[in-house]
Amino acid sequence: MATINKKRRLGREVSIVGAGMSDFGAFKEKDSRDLFTEAFQEMMGHMDQGIDIEDIECGYLGNYSSDLFEHQGHTAPIMADWLGMTPVPMTRIENACASSGSALREGVMAIASGMYDIVLVGGVEKMTNLATDEVTDVLASAADGLYEVPAGLTFPGIFGALAKAHMDRYETNLDHLLKVAIKNHNNGALNPKAQFNVTIQSLMERRQARAQERGQPVPDWRTEMDFLNDAQANPWIAWPLRLYDCAPITDGGSCVLLVASEIASNFTDKPVHIAGIGQATGRPLHDAEELTSLSSAKAAAAQAYEMAGVTPQDINLAEVHDCFTIAEIIASEDLGFFAPGEGPRAVDEGRTALTGDRPINTSGGLKAKGHPVGASGVAQVIEIFHQLRGEAGDRQVPNANLELGLTHNVGGTGGTCVVNILRRS
Amino acid sequence: MAQGPKESKEFNATSFFSYIQDEKKLMGIQCRSCGHLSSTPRPMCPSCHSKDVEWHEFSGKASLSTFTCISIVSVAMGKRGYGRDNPCCTGIVTLEEGLRVSAHIMGVDGNNPQSIKTGMALVLDPDELDPEDPALTFRPA
Numbered sequence: 001m002a003t004i005n006k007k008r009r010l011g012r013e014v015s016i017v018g019a020g021m022s023d024f025g026a027f028k029e030k031d032s033r034d035l036f037t038e039a040f041q042e043m044m045g046h047m048d049q050g051i052d053i054e055d056i057e058c059g060y061l062g063n064y065s066s067d068l069f070e071h072q073g074h075t076a077p078i079m080a081d082w083l084g085m086t087p088v089p090m091t092r093i094e095n096a097c098a099s100s101g102s103a104l105r106e107g108v109m110a111i112a113s114g115m116y117d118i119v120l121v122g123g124v125e126k127m128t129n130l131a132t133d134e135v136t137d138v139l140a141s142a143a144d145g146l147y148e149v150p151a152g153l154t155f156p157g158i159f160g161a162l163a164k165a166h167m168d169r170y171e172t173n174l175d176h177l178l179k180v181a182i183k184n185h186n187n188g189a190l191n192p193k194a195q196f197n198v199t200i201q202s203l204m205e206r207r208q209a210r211a212q213e214r215g216q217p218v219p220d221w222r223t224e225m226d227f228l229n230d231a232q233a234n235p236w237i238a239w240p241l242r243l244y245d246c247a248p249i250t251d252g253g254s255c256v257l258l259v260a261s262e263i264a265s266n267f268t269d270k271p272v273h274i275a276g277i278g279q280a281t282g283r284p285l286h287d288a289e290e291l292t293s294l295s296s297a298k299a300a301a302a303q304a305y306e307m308a309g310v311t312p313q314d315i316n317l318a319e320v321h322d323c324f325t326i327a328e329i330i331a332s333e334d335l336g337f338f339a340p341g342e343g344p345r346a347v348d349e350g351r352t353a354l355t356g357d358r359p360i361n362t363s364g365g366l367k368a369k370g371h372p373v374g375a376s377g378v379a380q381v382i383e384i385f386h387q388l389r390g391e392a393g394d395r396q397v398p399n400a401n402l403e404l405g406l407t408h409n410v411g412g413t414g415g416t417c418v419v420n421i422l423r424r425s
Numbered sequence: 426m427a428q429g430p431k432e433s434k435e436f437n438a439t440s441f442f443s444y445i446q447d448e449k450k451l452m453g454i455q456c457r458s459c460g461h462l463s464s465t466p467r468p469m470c471p472s473c474h475s476k477d478v479e480w481h482e483f484s485g486k487a488s489l490s491t492f493t494c495i496s497i498v499s500v501a502m503g504k505r506g507y508g509r510d511n512p513c514c515t516g517i518v519t520l521e522e523g524l525r526v527s528a529h530i531m532g533v534d535g536n537n538p539q540s541i542k543t544g545m546a547l548v549l550d551p552d553e554l555d556p557e558d559p560a561l562t563f564r565p566a
Contacts, residue, residue: 132497133497133498133499133500133503134500136497136498136499136500137499137500140499144527146438146465147438147465147526147527147561148527149499149501150501150529150558150559150560150561151515151527151528151529151560151561152495152498152499152501152502152507152513152514152515152529152560153493153495153515153527154495154497154498154499156493156495156497157493157495157515158493160493160494160495161491161492161493161515161516161517162491163493164491164492164493164543165490165491165517165543168491168543235496235509236494236496236512237495237496237497238493238494238495238496238497239493239494239495239496239512239538240493240538241493284527285517285527286464286517286518286525286526286527287464287465287525291490291491291517
């Protein structure tokens, strides 16, 4: 373990100067190349001082499984072609749901090494071509195929087992999980790119209105909790997790432009700097040190905090990997924002809400924004980029002194975790 | 499946499941160099990196550490009759020897998770092994 704790520095500083993402949702008519091109065009259209595509020297693309989702391997050169970037080198990075978190890390290191000055990093996933059970199987292939999957474990199943362990060990209950979903939908309702650009309250009222229009019995839900506790409206997926505890199946693309900090002012007056990066591996849940924590997240966070020279208490806001509601609670503890077992109370007290002292998942998170798995890591970075620049619109965190944001991107069930700390210039 | 005498079995999943099927034994590995036990056989000790590992038989007695009852099941579990009406219980099981494994839990009611208790005593159920699609299975002791 000595090597993972070694103090590491980037060879030179790296900044983010542009960002773009496609709409997130289910788009029958779009392939992954369409989604990534959409993200790229948005980025190019919003560069503060413009950039010539010809100046981009290299690219890294996070993509989990276009092979199984679209029967398309070797995705990176196709993206290079669609962006008109050939023969610039483009490399696909696969680390399950942390693919684009890892792609960003590769881009940072490519610049820090001195080899390149301007690098495109992003991610894409087209998931909705397959039926739900097939998507479930594709996602499960990021778990251990010899020992976890044959036992029946699916992704919701593994996080269901984590949730049960957290409930047994601490005072966590099902309402805490549902409150994470309500919060993230409240934020997603303020994000025009979100797959669920709608609160759970509104979803509930729409269902009631529809029943009334059709002359069907109108469910007597009075609160979001009534709705979420109705087994018809919110069925079990993997007890103790229900439908609204799970991130949706999503199509989407995301990208950011990284440059050497010394040339950042050529592109914008408001670059966002990479203050710290960390990545670590972890073992399957049955071989984990604890059943209520992801060791890779703690190790990656320790690296990122050390490199940035900051503590968890210095972080103003975070985008964490809420593939399931319990995952957000565990992340908030693994990252050191709250003590182990205190994550649920922080949700109860509204501390992680947009107006709380530690806003988490202001974008809506994977839960409401959507989770095109290979695109999610960079999409998290995009939210922090906009928040730190004060351009997050209706969901802008009401704090004039935002300086540090963090992203936490998990691959599989903690086999990989990437943590980035970003600093406003 | 690996054939031949026990000593020649490769330290891998094929051997792990053939031990369960053929000999009704739950076998992991122990490192002869540092003593580290692994519930998932492999040719190199993950703790001290020695290649000097040997088979180690576990008692098959265990307890349930955490679990889930899965309604949206994998394609394979769907073929075995699990699904929305019959959720599949899968758990993290702690062996008597202190190691953990992922296992399918038979003999419990997946429709009634409240009736399934963490800490409950379990035993290996070697008879449930499907050679075509082998899975580690435990049931209440």
